[in-house]
Amino acid sequence: MNRIVLVLSCFLLFVxxxxxxxxxxxxxxxxxxxxxxxxxxxxxKTGIKVNLIEGGSGxxxxxxxxxxxxxxxxxxxxxxxGRLYQxxxxxxxxxxxxxxLSKLVPANLRHPDGKWxxxxxxxxxxxxxxxxxxxxxxxxxxxxxxxxxxxxxxxxSSSNIYNQSLVGSLIAVHGEAGAEKWCRxxxxxxxxxxxxxxxxxxxxxxxxxxxxxxxxxxxxxRMLNGTDAEKAAAAKxxxxxxxxxxxxxxxxxxxxxxxxxxxxxANAVRFIEYLMGTExxxxxxxxxxxxxxxKGAGTVAALEAFGSFKxxxxxxxxxxxxxxxxxRIMDRAGWR
Amino acid sequence: MKSNPGRYWSVxxxxxxxxxxLPIFSVTWNxxxxxxxxxxxLAETVLGKYISNTLLLALGVGCGTLLVGVLAAWxxxxxxxxxxxxxxxxLLLPLAIPSYLMAYAMTDxxxxxxxxxxxxxxxxxxxxxxxxxxxxxxxxxxVFILVLCLYPYVYLAATTGFLSLSASVIxxxxxxxxxxxxxxxxxxxxxxxxxxxxxxxxxxxxxxxxFGAVDYCAVDTFSTGIYRTWMGRGSxxxxxxxxxxxxxxxxxxxxxxxxxxxSAKFHHATQRxxxxxxxxxxxxxxxxxxxxxxxxxxxxxxxxxxxFLQLTVEGGxxxxxxxxxxxxxxxxxxxxxxxxVAVVCGLLLTQLRRRAPSxxxxxxxxxxxxxxxxxxxxxxxxxxxxxxxxxxxxxDVTESVLAWGPGLFLSGTIFAVLFGYQVRxxxxxxxxxxxxxxxxxxxxxxxxxxxxxxxxxxxxxxxLPLLRGSLFCAALMVFVDVLKELPATLILRxxxxxxxxxxxxxxASDERLSEASTGALAIILAGLVPVVLLTRVLKPTHxxxxxxxxxx
Numbered sequence: 001m002n003r004i005v006l007v008l009s010c011f012l013l014f015v016x017x018x019x020x021x022x023x024x025x026x027x028x029x030x031x032x033x034x035x036x037x038x039x040x041x042x043x044x045k046t047g048i049k050v051n052l053i054e055g056g057s058g059x060x061x062x063x064x065x066x067x068x069x070x071x072x073x074x075x076x077x078x079x080x081x082g083r084l085y086q087x088x089x090x091x092x093x094x095x096x097x098x099x100x101l102s103k104l105v106p107a108n109l110r111h112p113d114g115k116w117x118x119x120x121x122x123x124x125x126x127x128x129x130x131x132x133x134x135x136x137x138x139x140x141x142x143x144x145x146x147x148x149x150x151x152x153x154x155x156x157s158s159s160n161i162y163n164q165s166l167v168g169s170l171i172a173v174h175g176e177a178g179a180e181k182w183c184r185x186x187x188x189x190x191x192x193x194x195x196x197x198x199x200x201x202x203x204x205x206x207x208x209x210x211x212x213x214x215x216x217x218x219x220x221x222r223m224l225n226g227t228d229a230e231k232a233a234a235a236k237x238x239x240x241x242x243x244x245x246x247x248x249x250x251x252x253x254x255x256x257x258x259x260x261x262x263x264x265x266a267n268a269v270r271f272i273e274y275l276m277g278t279e280x281x282x283x284x285x286x287x288x289x290x291x292x293x294x295k296g297a298g299t300v301a302a303l304e305a306f307g308s309f310k311x312x313x314x315x316x317x318x319x320x321x322x323x324x325x326x327x328r329i330m331d332r333a334g335w336r
Numbered sequence: 337m338k339s340n341p342g343r344y345w346s347v348x349x350x351x352x353x354x355x356x357x358l359p360i361f362s363v364t365w366n367x368x369x370x371x372x373x374x375x376x377x378l379a380e381t382v383l384g385k386y387i388s389n390t391l392l393l394a395l396g397v398g399c400g401t402l403l404v405g406v407l408a409a410w411x412x413x414x415x416x417x418x419x420x421x422x423x424x425x426x427l428l429l430p431l432a433i434p435s436y437l438m439a440y441a442m443t444d445x446x447x448x449x450x451x452x453x454x455x456x457x458x459x460x461x462x463x464x465x466x467x468x469x470x471x472x473x474x475x476x477x478x479v480f481i482l483v484l485c486l487y488p489y490v491y492l493a494a495t496t497g498f499l500s501l502s503a504s505v506i507x508x509x510x511x512x513x514x515x516x517x518x519x520x521x522x523x524x525x526x527x528x529x530x531x532x533x534x535x536x537x538x539x540x541x542x543x544x545x546x547f548g549a550v551d552y553c554a555v556d557t558f559s560t561g562i563y564r565t566w567m568g569r570g571s572x573x574x575x576x577x578x579x580x581x582x583x584x585x586x587x588x589x590x591x592x593x594x595x596x597x598x599s600a601k602f603h604h605a606t607q608r609x610x611x612x613x614x615x616x617x618x619x620x621x622x623x624x625x626x627x628x629x630x631x632x633x634x635x636x637x638x639x640x641x642x643x644f645l646q647l648t649v650e651g652g653x654x655x656x657x658x659x660x661x662x663x664x665x666x667x668x669x670x671x672x673x674x675x676x677v678a679v680v681c682g683l684l685l686t687q688l689r690r691r692a693p694s695x696x697x698x699x700x701x702x703x704x705x706x707x708x709x710x711x712x713x714x715x716x717x718x719x720x721x722x723x724x725x726x727x728x729x730x731x732d733v734t735e736s737v738l739a740w741g742p743g744l745f746l747s748g749t750i751f752a753v754l755f756g757y758q759v760r761x762x763x764x765x766x767x768x769x770x771x772x773x774x775x776x777x778x779x780x781x782x783x784x785x786x787x788x789x790x791x792x793x794x795x796x797x798x799x800l801p802l803l804r805g806s807l808f809c810a811a812l813m814v815f816v817d818v819l820k821e822l823p824a825t826l827i828l829r830x831x832x833x834x835x836x837x838x839x840x841x842x843x844a845s846d847e848r849l850s851e852a853s854t855g856a857l858a859i860i861l862a863g864l865v866p867v868v869l870l871t872r873v874l875k876p877t878h879x880x881x882x883x884x885x886x887x888x
Contacts, residue, residue, distance in 0.1 A: 033654070053830070056823070058567035060826075061570075063827055159560070193554055198847065203449035208463055
């Protein structure tokens with residue numbers, strides 16, 4: 001008897017939370033403290049409660065996929081175009097038509113049918129040693145495989161999605177064979193077995209383990225505001241935006257889409273539109289030293305100092321689609 | 337034994353095992369699915385490396401923990417030397433540190449750009465290539481880190497094993513002229529073997545399922561391959577198939593052990609579990625013992641804690657107070673509930689095995705513990721699959737009758753988390769309590785039954801008191817493991833439910849080690865509470881109970 005009461009009350013609790021209050025249920029693979037700040041501002045402004053599950057992208061996506069038509073998720077936020085593509089291919093997004101969103105988000109940073117929208121963007125840049133590499137000595141991703149850089153290049157494991165997307169963008173430019181040749185050249189030039197995160201690559205350049213590191217822009221920006229040791233390391237390297245003479249630096253993004261079975265679709269769209277507002281964009285991007293996708297939103301001071309740069313305009317959906325091919329290529333090239 | 341109540345009892349236990357087996361089965365079920373050519377590609381490129389690395393890692397960590405854990409356990413139970421009372425519990429401290437955080441701390445400290453090597457270069461004027469330094473991000477580095485993290489499992493198991501040896505066995509061997517070493521090799525070790533094997537088996541399973549630390553050490557194992565296949569190629573089927581291979585390996589391990597020991601029984605003649613009085617060590621021997629106990633505590637606990645403290649001071653988590661009270665509460669609550677339930681389930685299942693040691697029962701009990709060897713993320717999906725299936729059925733019915741469905745009332749609630757932890761951690765009580773049972777002679781049961789004791793009386797009056805140490809150990813290990821657990825929690829948790837481990841992961845995975853260090857310290861602090869409680873169990877009772885004049 002007691003058990004029945006318990007089960008019933010659990011039901012009621014669960015049901016009441018989904019029936020009687022205005023909510024938007026967010027599954028997110030992004031987690032910064034400033035995100036919470038934005039969510040609570042949205043709650044205050046609209047009276048819509050934000051329910052949140054954060055976790056690893058692949059795992060959350062798997063849950064979302066399998067929950068199917070009964071999934072409570074209204075929106076899914078994830079990082080990297082490759083993952084947005086996987087989510088879209090798995091059918092967890094639904095198209096959204098919003099004149100406001102089409103106006104605010106540039107065309108190369110959103111899905112053609114409105115299945116997802118870029119939230120923030122980051123560039124995959126080089127950090128060169130100020131002592132050992134002159135300005136202008138290395139200027140493009142293609143330069144990384146030149147014999148000059150044998151034993152000098154630092155980059156993390158190919159398991160990392162940022163590298164997979166970079167190779168995906170190279171496939172878009174050079175084709176699969178060209179990209180594989182590039183990967184083999186890169187492996188031949190590595191200073192050490194790929195290990196650690198992006199910041200570890202930058203620190204290794206500062207310590208003299210190699211001459212040029214490949215890393216996402218926000219990691220370096222964060223080091224500039226980090227501990228004393230990190231600041232000291234950051235002072236020994238300089239930012240290089242690759243491929244400024246041709247297609248532009250590889251830019252990746254974090255993005256958001258409305259889930260296919262969203263029980264609160266109107267709230268979901270409202271939530272996304274709120275995140276594209278200037279204020280939300282600024283806080284959202286600043287939380288991780290990223291670039292806002294919406295024009296007119298201010299950039300964080302740390303990034304401002306790097307100067308402006310030319311972006312590779314290829315639609316993020318393209319290198320997202322190349323993800324599986326990129327991994328096969330990297331496995332074959334022996335990039336761990 | 338063929339009485340009806342006994343039969344119901346068996347059926348109930350079998351049902352319990354079946355519930356836990358469902359998720360494991362749902363993972364292995366993927367063997368029948370098509371993985372779209374992933375295997376061909378893996379076999380061509382990286383599979384060989386995955387296999388050799390996993391074997392070497394498991395072997396290295398297994399042997400390393402065996403050496404460190406058994407040696408330390410023998411020293412603190414059989415001898416007295418300076419600091420022995422302190423080491424008895426301090427040797428457990430590394431339990432409180434999640435392995436991925438240990439890996440972060442160690443690599444941060446020992447890598448080329450880390451403080452240790454930077455100091456070396458600055459004081460000597462060397463630069464890259466001028467000197468040799470052990471590479472921490474390597475297979476050897478991963479073994480080193482995991483041995484430091486995991487040896488307490490073996491230490492704990494061996495200590496409970498050694499403490500339950502009765503003084504009379506040791507004294508008999510002493511009387512027969514055996515030296516302390518030959519006593520150890522020929523009497524103590526064989527008698528404590530079930531406990532030690534239970535500990536090592538847990539270590540090996542944990543090692544095979546380990547992802548964070550291994551990945552951070554740049555070693556490609558089956559487990560990292562599973563995640564790479566899953567996340568990178570979006571193929572859960574292939575990932576589940578790879579996980580099933582890990583299960584096969586664990587099955588093989590159990591098979592080997594049962595072959596190895598054949599029909600040997602390890603309980604000893606007397607049930608007087610009064611431990612032998614320790615021998616006093618003096619001079620160089622005392623210091624050697626001191627060092628053997630101090631090194632694991634220093635490396636496995638003090639070093640990372642000092643580093644985390646330093647990082648916290650430099651730039652800790654800015655939301656410490658606001659988040660930690662709630663998070664620590666959540667963590668402790670789920671860990672406590674899980675530990676309690678797991679110990680009860682473990683006791684029921686090992687009981688079954690003891691009462692009716694048929695091969696089908698043995699298999700069911702063994703299989704119920706396999707969740708420990710599957711990477712947490714994969715088992716989490718395995719846990720959700722049957723829940724979704726049940727929910728689907730219930731919703732279909734209620735929707736057609738009432739035009740309303742309860743939605744995801746299992747998988748979307750805390751139930752999924754608690755169930756997932758059972759599946760993942762049941763191996764601990766099964767192994768630890770199982771080893772405890774093996775030390776109790778079956779004639780004890782027969783005697784109790786002959787004297788007219790009911791099954792319940794036997795359990796509560798005889799078994800439970802004798803198993804006290806094992807039960808405590810199992811509960812502690814589950815509690816601490818839940819505190820540290822991450823991948824399954826991440827997938828299974830309901831809306832707005834955070835734990836300490838999740839918070840730490842969110843920061844650490846984003847390379848914000850300084851901020852993560854505050855949460856790491858909180859996990860360590862929470863883990864210390866049960867460790868300190870356990871010290872009371874691990875304390876030999878001979879001083880209190882031995883009649884005066886008898887101790888040397």
